[in-house]
Amino acid sequence: MMNSLKSQGSWLRAIAIFGLTGLASCSGTGGGADAPLAPVIVSEVDRKEMVLIPAGEFVMGTNKTDPENMHQKIGTVKPLYLDQHPEHKVNLEAYYIDRYEVTNREYQAFLDDTGYPDVPGNWENGMFLPGRENHPVTHVTWQEALTYALWAHKRLPSEAQWEKAARGPNGNLYPWGNEYQKGKGNIAIEGARDTAPVGSYPGDVSFYQVYDMAGNAMEWTRDWYRPYPGNTYNDSRFGEKFRVLRGTSYQKAGHYFLDAYQFAFARTEVDPEGYYENVGFRCVFIPSQRHS
Numbered sequence: 001m002m003n004s005l006k007s008q009g010s011w012l013r014a015i016a017i018f019g020l021t022g023l024a025s026c027s028g029t030g031g032g033a034d035a036p037l038a039p040v041i042v043s044e045v046d047r048k049e050m051v052l053i054p055a056g057e058f059v060m061g062t063n064k065t066d067p068e069n070m071h072q073k074i075g076t077v078k079p080l081y082l083d084q085h086p087e088h089k090v091n092l093e094a095y096y097i098d099r100y101e102v103t104n105r106e107y108q109a110f111l112d113d114t115g116y117p118d119v120p121g122n123w124e125n126g127m128f129l130p131g132r133e134n135h136p137v138t139h140v141t142w143q144e145a146l147t148y149a150l151w152a153h154k155r156l157p158s159e160a161q162w163e164k165a166a167r168g169p170n171g172n173l174y175p176w177g178n179e180y181q182k183g184k185g186n187i188a189i190e191g192a193r194d195t196a197p198v199g200s201y202p203g204d205v206s207f208y209q210v211y212d213m214a215g216n217a218m219e220w221t222r223d224w225y226r227p228y229p230g231n232t233y234n235d236s237r238f239g240e241k242f243r244v245l246r247g248t249s250y251q252k253a254g255h256y257f258l259d260a261y262q263f264a265f266a267r268t269e270v271d272p273e274g275y276y277e278n279v280g281f282r283c284v285f286i287p288s289q290r291h292s
Helices: 010-018 070-074 104-114 142-151 159-167
Strands: 003-005 040-042 049-053 056-060 088-092 095-098 218-224 243-246 267-270 274-276
Touching: 049 159, 056 159, 088 159, 095 159, 104 142, 142 218, 159 218, 159 243
Parallel strands: none
Antiparallel strands: 003 274, 040 049, 049 095, 056 088, 218 243, 243 267
16 A cells, blocks of 8 residues: 555544534435334435445454464564454444445545545546546545545444445355455456446445445545454554554555455554555444434
């Protein structure tokens, strides 16, 4: 991932624009509190299609190990898998998640509507490149992604919300199942080696019909990089310094094309003030937390 830093004033501008007072509702979630939730809704502000992830348990994390110490051979900082231990069950309330990653066109609508001054780092003269309107927006910091989410009356997904949407109720290793299939997604160096329009890889779809969770762009979550409950791995990077990315992406080179990074339980920690050529985001909406 290529990294740069943007102004730390972004968060103050987000507070000025939105006040961080909470989240409003999305349309199409049903009637009263006891009404069944619709399987698909369209969010009112950014008009993105969102799919329902039902309440219930799912399998999160892994117990895999790396007895060959592959991380030493490739020069990575941390051992493979240990920060993803242990495999455990998590119970989540129902929520909606964007079917596709936020695109350049949708991010432009956010900028136009709010006057938010910081544009993605790979845009030129304040505009995305021609022909890339449906590519996932990248080169945005964690704060900028969160500001978009607040504008859309949503939030960034937690790690658990992202992983459940990717793995389904049975804990699939990949969005489509338990066997890796080359060419299913825009992954590592086997794909376009660049972002592609969202949904361009129809095989990269999860049990819940959420697309591009294995490839195209890595995605911001709202969580700090912390150990899971019961994890015994001692890592000085744990804490409130790094935010977690989920999924993998296209790659031009580097260690992220290794098998270990292609599992749906893989997590990557990065500086939230950085922006990266292959990192975008999608949002979630929790019906139980909408304002009356």
